[in-house]
Amino acid sequence: MSVHDAPRLLVLWCPDWPVVAAGAAAGTPLLAPAAVFSANRVVACSAAARRSGVGRGMRRRDAQSRCPGLVVHQHDPDRDARVFEPVAAAVEQHAVGVEVVRPGVVAVPVGGAAGYFGGEEALAERLLDEVSANAGVECQVGIADGLFAATLAARRAVFVVPGGSARFLAPLPITELDQPGDDRGELVGLLTRLGLRTLGAFAAIAERDVAGRFGRDAILAHRLARGLSQRPPLRRAPPPELEVIQEFETPLERIDEAVFIAKTLGERFFAGLARHGMACTRLAIVAVTESGEERLRVWRCAEPLTARATADRVRWQCEGWLTATAGDRPSSGIIRLRLVPEELVGGEALQLQLGAMGRDADAAERAGRAMVRIQGLLGPEAVLTPLLDGGRSPAERVRLIPWGDPRATVTADAPWPGRLPAPSPATVPRRTVPAAVLGAGGREVGCTMRGELTDLPVAIAVEGAPVLLVISWAGPWLHRPTVQAGNPPGAARVQVVLADSAADRTRALILAVTIGQNPQWTVEGIYD
Template identity: 80%
Template sequence: MRSDAPRLLVLWCPDWPVVAAGAAAGTPPLVPAAVFSANRVVACSAAARRDGVGRGMRRRDAQARCPDLVVHQHDPERDARLFEPVAAAVERQAVGVEVVRPGIVAVPVTGAAGYFGGEEALSELLLDEVSAGAGVECQVGIADGLFAATLAARRAVLVPAGGTAEFLAPLSIAELDQPGDDRGELVGLLKRLGLRTLGAFAALAERDVAGRFPRDAITAHRLARGLSERPPLRRALPPELSITEEFEHPLERVDEAAFVAKTLGERFFAGLARHGLACTRLAIVAVTEAGEERVRVWRCAEPLTARATADRVRWQCEGWLTARDADRPSAGIVRLRLDPEEVVGGHALQLQLGSMGRDADVAERAARALVRIQGLLGPEAVVTPLLDGGRGPAERVRLIPWGDPRTPVSPDAPWPGRLPAPSPAVLADHPARVLDERGDVVGCTERGELTALPATVDVEGRPSRPVLAWAGPWLHHPALPSRGRRVARLQVVLADEDEQIALLLAVTVGDTPQWTVEGSYD
């Protein structure tokens, strides 16, 4: 079967998140290093891989295998900003450059190869240009379709036209789980069924794949066969899908661009959603006060959400505004335009709740109002709670600024000394006193033992109430180093007129105990 995918050249910079992090931190390029997100490896250098470090590994395991490992935190903005000179170097020799993600760019082959004397000559030219212009090592691959061309670039192979399916057939089925694709569960299922290679998966009938596997497997099956991610959409695009924003005061700072990107991303996504569409190729066009025009196209394997659109706009503006003097615009940005270069049917993307239907206008107005408040008072002025990992109830509640990713850091960690369930229904921070039968303040020793049995509790100067039952204490180090001292927690049930109340108390460990109320139970 001849591929319906366009012939592309992919230029790949190996381990780009590690390269960018090392360049920003000034670490030597040959030391073992890894980039972590939520304490798991998202990218590592060749030196780290030789010591057994791999993607998805826990930080503790990675450092156990490689004690000299240099640790960097995941920062997509940094990766995109430092990748802009690479994309600009490719663009100086070829047209139609598309950034897939920081570290990978794609270029249509047909016209450029004919102009420079063939695909091999084009590959050598781009390798030399990136090496000389950006000082970055890279590899090039050519094949039919973005997926196959990316795998070809990782192997530095130029796949002949029409030979994509043959090239893919012997490769591992794990190649379907590329960064950002989230196909790990599907790959695991295919392995358990004995489908170890892309060729074995491609040999299945498309009808059988559609009836047996989830919807995403249909896209994966097309990729394994060397076809494009999805059939082309034979539909004229309404002109109003492009959105333009003009600025009275030119954008010259990264924080200004970040705020604008969030608003544009939401508007762009909502406009596509109203037509039942989703974008897979986004063109970002910037016009400066001096009349300069900058264009960058981002290609995405999966349709863009509102947040993903805003991320790419923010990354691109940051890349332009922080580029080297030769590549930086000579004036601030006065106009931004987002053009959907390629769209698919909206069924390819599970649209966000409230983005369509009769509640769409209400949701959009509410979101704009919250963004407006953030613009006036700062991002921390509008927050939403997120239940995360921690030892105490107050530590488990994180307040996330509106619009930021709501991703728990480590909710399933062991957390030694964690308060047992149930958690208090209401959190508080009131001073209290816990007294024994003689009226002395009860304290807690370094070994986590009370100095006396609690008899009464006094909260904020109210009359003392007798203790009917208590449990604890639970001793642990505070999550906030600024508190300085270890604390212990105690659960108590108090008699309060005709009813009982249950409180969670905390006390500093040492000679001068200080008690506070951390919460109350229903």
């Protein structure tokens, strides 16, 4: 391994940063047990909360039962980044090339700064004192070859000797691969079940064997376990046209304006890289103010930036600059923003969005900008995109997300007993579509509490349409079997195939029926 493969870095880590930032914003006591939640699960907690048994991934109810005095905060990445700006600025006072990995973690190239201050330990002491004095934040420092090893060294306050990252990583648990934002929980679980308990055990496997057995993410994780950088950067100078510059006639001074601008810049930046088949892992954000001041911040990312991730970092950085204290805030509004890709990788490292490359890229960019424009005129809810999430019925599983908002599932991993199994219907009605299910002699078919139909379905009429004969059917399946006073009636589902002689084809439907004396049938979905 060469230094060129994994540059020597100093990482400054602020423990439990989401909790620290939330507490600073809310004014809660520093030593109080606290946790930050997203989708009712713990994403970060304080040391006091951990001593009471609270841990990452725990449900809110379980966490509060273990720690009744737990202070609850909601996850807010914008707040985390905004409050972290003074920390990054304090580090920047004594080091060149400061890179924000994520709120709570900054990386600094060791070479030049260590020589200037008289060694790595002297540099680390100077940065710790500076952050404590100017930002009022406790932090830890670690030094190693490569960002992954340096981050783990910072968590342990260790200085790893040059060339010793692989030896340092070898005894650490395999769970260290699942760092915040990396989403490697499934891979770590698989490696653990295979008996690979440490990073050294995983690193000992030949790279060709890892490539033959696992996916791309495992190959990148294998490089980290060996003490290498996650991926080699693209060894060519970025074309100048990849830079994105935005001029403002009216200086940018408000956060709501920054939010709108960030979306547009993120999409333009991503589309420009995609046209060249590249992706960015280090992004420089440069702001020029009306009075001629220039502010620069570099964001380093483990994964290549998407359009949304780029917009997030632009927004975070603008908010950090615009909301800083009087001494650190620019003296006037921002009149120019420039996004510069400082490190590139091949586009195959990122699953590029449909339409993001080739001759469709311009059309996709124009469409995206048009949708942002519509949102600016009519509001965020004017442009919605569907997302498949958790739920029992097909309609419950579809969530409409405003264009540009994070498309993260919330309840997809829940068990959802009684959910409709695959394959899902091709068409889900947006409104309730009533139906009539008839048995022999035209009698209405119902469903008992035991999940049995009161008659064999012979014909079906959907919302006043002509009656169609039933060719075959399956079910019923209870999916809300409990019937109690004051609760909604139980329900069941039935799949039917109908003969549509007028259209010379068959139709397949999924129907829902309420359980009880007065059955009500509705169409939940239509199969192709």
